[in-house]
Amino acid sequence: MASLRLRAVTVRYGGLAALDAVDLDVAEHEIVCVLGPSGSGKSTLLRVVAGLTEPDAGRVLLAGRDQRGVPPHRRGVGLMFQDHQLFPTRDVGGNVDFGLRVRGEPREDREARVAELLELVGLPGTRRRPVATLSGGEQQRVALARALAPRPGLLMLDEPLGQLDRSLRERLVVELRRLFRRLGTTVLAVTHDQGEAFALADRVVVMEGGRIVQTGDPAEVWQRPASEFVARFLGFTN
Ligand code: ADP
Ligand code: MG
Numbered sequence: 001m002a003s004l005r006l007r008a009v010t011v012r013y014g015g016l017a018a019l020d021a022v023d024l025d026v027a028e029h030e031i032v033c034v035l036g037p038s039g040s041g042k043s044t045l046l047r048v049v050a051g052l053t054e055p056d057a058g059r060v061l062l063a064g065r066d067q068r069g070v071p072p073h074r075r076g077v078g079l080m081f082q083d084h085q086l087f088p089t090r091d092v093g094g095n096v097d098f099g100l101r102v103r104g105e106p107r108e109d110r111e112a113r114v115a116e117l118l119e120l121v122g123l124p125g126t127r128r129r130p131v132a133t134l135s136g137g138e139q140q141r142v143a144l145a146r147a148l149a150p151r152p153g154l155l156m157l158d159e160p161l162g163q164l165d166r167s168l169r170e171r172l173v174v175e176l177r178r179l180f181r182r183l184g185t186t187v188l189a190v191t192h193d194q195g196e197a198f199a200l201a202d203r204v205v206v207m208e209g210g211r212i213v214q215t216g217d218p219a220e221v222w223q224r225p226a227s228e229f230v231a232r233f234l235g236f237t238n
Helices: 042-050 092-096 098-102 107-120 136-148 166-183 194-200 218-223 228-233
Strands: 002-013 016-027 031-035 057-062 077-080 154-158 187-191 203-208 211-216
Touching (some): 002 042, 031 166, 042 154, 092 098, 092 107, 136 166, 166 194, 187 194
Parallel strands (some): 031 187, 077 154
């Protein structure tokens, strides 16, 4: 069963369609990366799936269930933004623990889960560190651990590595892919960075002006861009 299914999803802001009749499926355990320039509708797409924006038309299904009217915290999705919005006054553990605490999970379970997650993202033993003392890359890992904590059925990443310098980004994206594969996480990521998209994804979806203009595996999109827009966006200039 598809983890996520969008059918003819449209979001309008005044005269502008931020999303224009978008159809998209993400299979269980699949890593899909939406690639498109700034303003193409990527964040709006994630917001609609997360329940932060209601679509003007169309349907959003998660694990086969229509999400109309379902509030964000009941959708079973994790969301991680570029500016990861960690709680600066809490320590690492307090940040990772946050989603589990609001769900009322028992303390011993939470502590074990936090230790497991910090191990997973390569930050063992940092539970008591104030987040402000961590580097940008380390903070991004904490944000990832926080998003993974409630075991979301779908993990969504919005320009997850956008703030980091290129060499760190290239290293982290490989690590992320390995981690998601190992955990079997279903991922919908969005980025304007083609290197990130091609390194992370099983399948790349290209957006332009609120529409999906191409979808395929990374090699296919790279070798056979479906339009002049896609080709130019990928950096082919002739
Ligand atoms: P991306 O993430 O690809 O940069 P967005 O989804 O943020 O694109 O935005 C898509 C389009 O919708 C843009 O033209 C943006 O200006 C517009 N938009 C997004 N959110 C709002 C909003 N809350 N109000 C008005 N326009 C918006
Ligand atoms: Mg965006």
